[in-house]
Amino acid sequence: MQTENHHAISIRNLKKTYDNGHQALKGIDLDVRENDFFALLGPNGAGKSTIIGIISTLVRATSGQIQIFGRDVATDVYQTKLSLGVVPQEVNFSQFEKVGDIVMTQAGYYGLKGQLAKERTEKYLKKLDLWDKRDNRSRMLSGGMKRRLMIARALVHEPRLLILDEPTAGVDIELRRSMWDFLQEINRSGTTIILTTHYLEEAEHLCRNIAIINHGEIVENTSMRSLLGKLARQTLVFDTFSELTAAPVFEDPDIHSHLIDSHSFEVSMSTSRDINALFNVLSQQNVLIKSMRNKTNRLEELFLSSLSTQK
């Protein structure tokens, strides 16, 4: 039965113990709102793929409940599966089938036939830049193309919820950016997206909310903005036009500077500090700034901090 809520997915006390005794999930509670772009992060073996496996029914939960758009995965199998698209971590299509046939076949599993299946296949293969490859055997595709094929296949029935398990692993930077644009486009069109990734920059760039899982438990579950707001210090790297013999000096004891080379230095400071004040000091010392960047990935620091807190 469908109940009124605004969650694309709602997980309650989800536990999974495998036959070998390994307890992969220790009672997960997680809500993802409709239309969200949600990041599920965690180190290898944390339980991310187990959660995705249970949602997609490839893994049986030991206990707990999952609802997709208010419908129970265990009892309302048809409707929940109809609203779900999954892009797995590993390639899981036949290496001997043609690209177009793989997407058409998936359309058939969802009851799409004939012209509609052809139109959807063409639409998503074109969107993912694979239309020219439709008559090629899938084993001939590059790694990045195989990942895009799995996305096209997952979208052919136009699910309301798309789960991507490390979709850009092994994909070059240019292609990764174009995949980000595509995922943002379908998210804007109303598809809820849950993403697991090892590229924390990717999660920071794409996702509005985030959960961090470790040893089968959720250790952080908040908005990206709120999580990044927890960052206490940051390190900024400055490139200069002028040649430096020493790092600029700051009177404020909270700000520490360090010379990297004759044309660059770094400054470590609290995130609550005003960066404009920093520029004023640099101007007074006749240091002409060419460019500035954050030295470390902010999310990476928080991610490591969350994991170390749990230890």
Added chain:
Amino acid sequence: MFNGHKYIAFETILIKEVRRFTRIWMQTLLPPAITIGLYYLIFGNLIGRRIGDMGGYDYIDFIVPGLIMMAVIQNAYSNVSSSFFSNKFQRCIEEILVSPVPNYIILLGFVAGGMARGLLVGIIVTIMSFVFTSLNIAHLGLTVLVVLLTAMVFSLAGFINALFANTFDDISIIPTFVLTPLIYLGGVFYSIELLPAAGQWVSALNPVLYMVNTFRYGILGTSDVNVYWALSMLVFFSALLFGVALYLLRRGTGLRH
């Protein structure tokens, strides 16, 4: 899932299966044609002429129905076991498992694929038999019914084999050590009337004997066994294996962790 959608899903699995075994016809359709052709030539024609009558018929006429049935059994079984296991091995079975296709449609789709290959090979070797003899089918309806039920039983058995299989070796063990002896001792090459009483009693436990003899009855009009009993057994085995396969599929045996 709506009935229309279920039919489309069934048709999709069947088309995929037919596309697979026709794409690799050198591995699926040609070898049985060559093997059975050699049986016709060597056992039926060359040696058969010296053997004389078997069950009141020329030896070639006697063994042709058995050889056709042997081809149907082996190909229906191996199509489902190898295709489904290959889907498991490559993990593309996940494509179906995450979709809303009900378990019984998955089962029917793969079984229909196995039956399609079994029947196609059966037709090929039947046409080839015309080179060596002329078949006059005594009971067409019964012949078709038996071949369909037999193909279904062995497709279902192949499916169950593939569910339990963890390696490619696991899908060759049953055909080599169980299926082949059952077929060769199932009255393909001889009438069980040639056997001593104990041998006839043991043969009566072999289900393939009933399939081969009922098919032979459909073509020649003669059989070592009661045809209605044999048909009942085929229906029983079809229902039993379908139930077992569906139960295993629902449990997720070999598929879901």
